[in-house]
Amino acid sequence: MDFIDLKTQYQRYKTEIHEELENVMTAAAFIKGPALKRFETELKAHSTATHAIGCSSGTDAILLGLLAMDVKPGDEVLIPDFTFFATAEMVRLIGAVPVFVDIDPSTYNIDPAKIPEQITNSTVGIMPVSLYGQCADMDTINEIASSPGLWVLEDGAQSYGATYKGRKSGSLSLLGATSFFPAKPLGCYGDGGAVFTSDDELADRIRVYLNHGQVERYKHAQIGINGRLDSLQAAILSVKLRHFDEETEAKQQVASWYSERLRDHVQIPVVEDHNRSVWAQYTIRVPNRAQVQASLKEKGIPTAVHYPIPLHRQEALVDLGGTDEQFPVATKASAEVMSLPMHPFLTEEEVDSVVTAVIDAIAQG
Numbered sequence: 001m002d003f004i005d006l007k008t009q010y011q012r013y014k015t016e017i018h019e020e021l022e023n024v025m026t027a028a029a030f031i032k033g034p035a036l037k038r039f040e041t042e043l044k045a046h047s048t049a050t051h052a053i054g055c056s057s058g059t060d061a062i063l064l065g066l067l068a069m070d071v072k073p074g075d076e077v078l079i080p081d082f083t084f085f086a087t088a089e090m091v092r093l094i095g096a097v098p099v100f101v102d103i104d105p106s107t108y109n110i111d112p113a114k115i116p117e118q119i120t121n122s123t124v125g126i127m128p129v130s131l132y133g134q135c136a137d138m139d140t141i142n143e144i145a146s147s148p149g150l151w152v153l154e155d156g157a158q159s160y161g162a163t164y165k166g167r168k169s170g171s172l173s174l175l176g177a178t179s180f181f182p183a184k185p186l187g188c189y190g191d192g193g194a195v196f197t198s199d200d201e202l203a204d205r206i207r208v209y210l211n212h213g214q215v216e217r218y219k220h221a222q223i224g225i226n227g228r229l230d231s232l233q234a235a236i237l238s239v240k241l242r243h244f245d246e247e248t249e250a251k252q253q254v255a256s257w258y259s260e261r262l263r264d265h266v267q268i269p270v271v272e273d274h275n276r277s278v279w280a281q282y283t284i285r286v287p288n289r290a291q292v293q294a295s296l297k298e299k300g301i302p303t304a305v306h307y308p309i310p311l312h313r314q315e316a317l318v319d320l321g322g323t324d325e326q327f328p329v330a331t332k333a334s335a336e337v338m339s340l341p342m343h344p345f346l347t348e349e350e351v352d353s354v355v356t357a358v359i360d361a362i363a364q365g
């Protein structure tokens, strides 16, 4: 059994993918070619964002957002303590200070109630993460941000296609970032990402920053990066986007099979009524995690932990001085969360076998 089955996905779309790749290679338009333009148009329509800008990775999407907002050394950016490292990493890379906020125990997203106490005169923005495929509480966060005049950038690396109160991830705040890393809900065959915004001027700035700060050929107005999405990846993404809604629908079915069968045995994922998850992960909580993982592994069932170390404990960030006592919810979650195989091609029988293995392993513990 695969944790995320990219092999089956490839076999299903193989003919379409090869055709699109051949078009790019025949035209030899690898950088900023028509395949990229087309994908950006499709992404814009699908995401409902005013601007959808392809870029080199989810990490670079975050960096581009921070650059476009002119974040300076010493500026503070509020982020959840429980996320993939890149969220904090890009803030730190440009010399700004990631300030951690504890999470909600049922959704694992940033707890809006704990944001105000972390706002100082140096705070410039909030970067909520829409973890495991479910959007953070974006309206509440936007409202908290509005009176001190902070910007909000949604790290939607795991939530492309998710909806919040009927609106799409990426278009819920001033800026959104997503990732097309192969295992993400919409994945390419390498690295890729996108930035979303409804602000025309910001969109222009992002396009300049991702192309070496270049405003005209060989005229550089800014210090930027080489942050472009290449045409081969864009071509693959165009194919995958055609099938995305159908895959997401199939994952809803898989998630409900899991939840029906597991709800009396473990803490299952909580999706709030106003949210629709894209199930980047199906994550449960088990107190005896190492044992459960080992037991599943013996039966050929892969699991993963997202994430075993909260940010305040990361070696590269410990100098910021965060303690377990300040972030009790994130600290506890990092010790207990475990993700089960989740992809659109799982059958009910396979889900049953995973569920039986989980229940057996818990009983042993």
Ligand SMILES: *Cc1c(COP(=O)(O)O)cnc(C)c1O
Pocket: 057, 058, 059, 060, 083, 084, 086, 087, 129, 155, 157, 158, 178, 179, 180, 181, 191, 192, 193
């Ligand atoms: C994957 C991920 C990123 C980074 O995306 P890449 O495309 O791998 O650079 C950033 N934030 C979160 C929450 C992620 O899950």
